[in-house]
Amino acid sequence: MNRIDNRQNDELRNVKITRNYLMHPDGSVLIEVGNTKVICTAMVEERVPPFLKGTGKGWVSAEYSMLPGSTITRKSRDINKLKIDGRSQEIQRLIGRSLRSVVDLGVIGERTIWIDCDVIQADGGTRTASITGAFVAMADAFKGLIDKKMIEKMPIKAFVSAVSVGLSGGEKILDLCYEEDSAADVDMNIVMTNKGEFVEVQGSGEEATFSQGEFMDLVSLATSGCQKLYNIQREALGEEISGEIGK
Numbered sequence: 001m002n003r004i005d006n007r008q009n010d011e012l013r014n015v016k017i018t019r020n021y022l023m024h025p026d027g028s029v030l031i032e033v034g035n036t037k038v039i040c041t042a043m044v045e046e047r048v049p050p051f052l053k054g055t056g057k058g059w060v061s062a063e064y065s066m067l068p069g070s071t072i073t074r075k076s077r078d079i080n081k082l083k084i085d086g087r088s089q090e091i092q093r094l095i096g097r098s099l100r101s102v103v104d105l106g107v108i109g110e111r112t113i114w115i116d117c118d119v120i121q122a123d124g125g126t127r128t129a130s131i132t133g134a135f136v137a138m139a140d141a142f143k144g145l146i147d148k149k150m151i152e153k154m155p156i157k158a159f160v161s162a163v164s165v166g167l168s169g170g171e172k173i174l175d176l177c178y179e180e181d182s183a184a185d186v187d188m189n190i191v192m193t194n195k196g197e198f199v200e201v202q203g204s205g206e207e208a209t210f211s212q213g214e215f216m217d218l219v220s221l222a223t224s225g226c227q228k229l230y231n232i233q234r235e236a237l238g239e240e241i242s243g244e245i246g247k
């Protein structure tokens with residue numbers, strides 16, 4: 001099958017992670033996955049939600065948004081509505097769960113790491129790019145806390161990254177762009193650790209049902225994609241920080 005951008009079915013788009021993208025946050029990256037661009041920031045707040053007060057444990061919370069000019073038709077700002085739309089809510093909860101799954105919340109003490117993922121250009125896979133990029137921003141924020149001697153060690157137990165896979169005209173494809181995503185019969189988002197373990201699997205056959213065999217093949221395709229993303233994250237963070245993760 002000829003893909004829109006001539007990629008092989010098992011090929012990721014070009015991924016670029018620019019660290020320290022912004023001046024104020026404790027960690028910040030611009031992640032570019034093909035034409036999808038997301039700014040991910042991590043900022044530390046010295047308090048926790050009420051349910052964690054007195055427990056000695058911290059929290060990681062995420063918010064997600066798309067800029068009005070990030071999409072083909074203008075995306076209205078949340079401020080114009082009474083509350084954020086369901087899709088953004090679902091995505092930000094997914095980002096939060098994904099990052100928390102690899103953090104030892106007991107190590108970070110009673111503080112919250114706020115993750116903000118702001119899509120500045122959307123071309124499919126914004127939630128997966130957000131997770132992959134936010135992971136790097138979060139690792140930088142934790143390194144800052146270690147350097148300031150506010151925490152004793154790197155609380156991250158494993159790398160986490162995410163990718164989309166889909167079934168389109170009988171072909172299994174990795175990392176769908178918008179045009180592919182909107183034409184796909186089956187669309188899945190998979191979040192994995194570098195140890196090959198699953199954090200979350202979201203899959204839907206919107207236009208068709210899919211078999212167990214197809215499901216397994218899509219999972220294998222995503223596994224290879226996440227492994228490549230892990231290597232890109234590792235390279236972006238450098239050995240000084242990467243070497244501390246999962247120790």
Ligand code: UDP
Pocket residue numbers: 071072073075087122123124125126127128164178181
């Ligand atoms: N999209 C859009 N406007 C929206 C929601 C989505 O233009 O309000 C486009 C955008 O390119 C996005 C793609 O549709 O990346 C796929 O959206 P989906 O909800 O599947 O999430 P994503 O793949 O971005 O995680």
